[in-house]
Amino acid sequence: MGKQRKTYSVEFKQKAVNMYLRKNLGYKRIAKELEIQHSMVKRWVQRYQQEGKAGLEEKRGLKKGDGKGRPRSQRPPTMEEELHRLRAENEYLKKLWELERGRD
Numbered sequence: 699m700g701k702q703r704k705t706y707s708v709e710f711k712q713k714a715v716n717m718y719l720r721k722n723l724g725y726k727r728i729a730k731e732l733e734i735q736h737s738m739v740k741r742w743v744q745r746y747q748q749e750g751k752a753g754l755e756e757k758r759g760l761k762k763g764d765g766k767g768r769p770r771s772q773r774p775p776t777m778e779e780e781l782h783r784l785r786a787e788n789e790y791l792k793k794l795w796e797l798e799r800g801r802d
Contacts, residue, residue: 703758706734711754714739715746 710732717728718739725743729736745753775783 705756705758706738708751708754708756711742711746712751715743715754718743 714728714732714734717723717731718725723731725736725739728739732739742754747753
């Protein structure tokens with residue numbers, strides 16, 4: 699499985715941003731104090747400057763549009779695609795029918 703990413707609270711992120719903006723500390727020094735990567739501090743500061751406090755809120759797992767996941771193609775299937783699907787469905791049903799016949 700993939701590596702689990704840690705989630706930090708908005709308050710924790712705000713603390714890091716304040717250390718950068720108000721105390722004039724560098725990204726690396728803040729990261730060392732808070733035991734996180736300096737790239738995270740930099741990202742939080744940039745988001746805070748662009749979006750305000752809302753930029754520090756967790757966005758992972760939130761859906762962006764009406765549907766979840768990758769949108770399906772809106773075009774109708776071609777005749778070849780439909781024929782391929784129907785042939786596969788037919789083969790599946792034939793095998794299922796044979797299995798059912800074998801049980802009797």
